[in-house]
Structures are given as structure tokens and as C-alpha cells.
Amino acid sequence: MTAAQDKERDSRLTSAHNDFAKGLNSYAFFKMPNQAISENLVQETFMKTWKYLARKGEIATMKALLYHVLNGLIVDEYRKRKTIPLDTLLKKGFGPSVNPSDQLFDILDGKMGLMPSMVITTFWAPLFFLRLLD
Known part of the structure; x- marks a missing residue:
């Protein structure tokens, strides 16, 4: 990529962050039980979009791509298998x-x-x- 293309990519992502970050944060917070997790997912959304743009990906509608990536990350977060230590379960009263x-x-x-x-x-x-x- 040339310097002009890098600068144009940076400006597109910066403007997308300025325009859509608040909406993405509220959407993720609505879907996730924890605000810290939702903010991390939004940041990861912008990182994945950055990588896509760096690979010369073409984006017709930035907002649609950002929400699509965020939805995928939310689904992945819910699909993660959460492990609970046995000590925690015993403290809560669950036992054999x-x-x-x-x-x-x-x-x-x-x-x-x-x-x-x-x-x-x-x-x-x-x-x-x-x-x-x-």
C-alpha cells in the first residue's frame, strides 16, 4: 500500500470510530451482561475491521460491516464454555x-x-x- 492509501484507510476507520463507536457500545452493552466485556468486543470489532482493511478489503457500507462483526463476536462470547472451579461451586452449596x-x-x-x-x-x-x- 502506498502512503496515500494508508492515510485514506486510517481516515476511514477514524471517522467510522467517531461515528459508530457510541452506537456499537450501547448495542454491545444491551446484548452482554458486563460493560467491560461489551467494550472489549467493540474494540475487537474495530481491530478486525482494521485488519480487513489492511488486507485491501473493500467495504461498501462501514456501519453494516461493523455491526456484522460485532454480532459475530457477541455470538462467539456466548458460545465460550465457561468453567467454574469446584471450590466456588462448593461454597455456593452445590456438592455431591x-x-x-x-x-x-x-x-x-x-x-x-x-x-x-x-x-x-x-x-x-x-x-x-x-x-x-x-
Whole structure:
């Protein structure tokens, strides 16, 4: 790029920042629960637009591109998997709960599942034995 093209790109992005930064910030703040995150997303929007312009990207409507990039960043932020440390969950009262009655029911259900096979084998055992003798 020539110096004139760099200067023109800089002026386009500067004017876009002056014109749309406030609207982008309010839009992002409306979509995100935290103002700091929304401001970071707006800054990242302008950085991505800057990189696009640096690669000689053509922009027909700057506002549409900025809002499109910001929407993508908001979606990406919501899709991030948030991990919560186990200590935090334990402090909030979430913990492994053991209910003895549930364990008892699980044991009894397992025994009841084995009962039909035990009855069948005790009933048919003599017949199998006799069949083997034939």
C-alpha cells in the first residue's frame, strides 16, 4: 500500500470510530451482561475491521460491516464454555449429595433384575441335567 492509501484507510476507520463507536457500545452493552466485556468486543470489532482493511478489503457500507462483526463476536462470547472451579461451586452449596434411600432402591432393583434368571435356572436346572444324561 502506498502512503496515500494508508492515510485514506486510517481516515476511514477514524471517522467510522467517531461515528459508530457510541452506537456499537450501547448495542454491545444491551446484548452482554458486563460493560467491560461489551467494550472489549467493540474494540475487537474495530481491530478486525482494521485488519480487513489492511488486507485491501473493500467495504461498501462501514456501519453494516461493523455491526456484522460485532454480532459475530457477541455470538462467539456466548458460545465460550465457561468453567467454574469446584471450590466456588462448593461454597455456593452445590456438592455431591448421597441419598441412602436411592442407593437402597438401586440395590433392590438390581436384585429384582436377577430374580427371574435365578428362578428360571432353578426351575430348568433338573431338566437340563436330565437332557445331558440322554
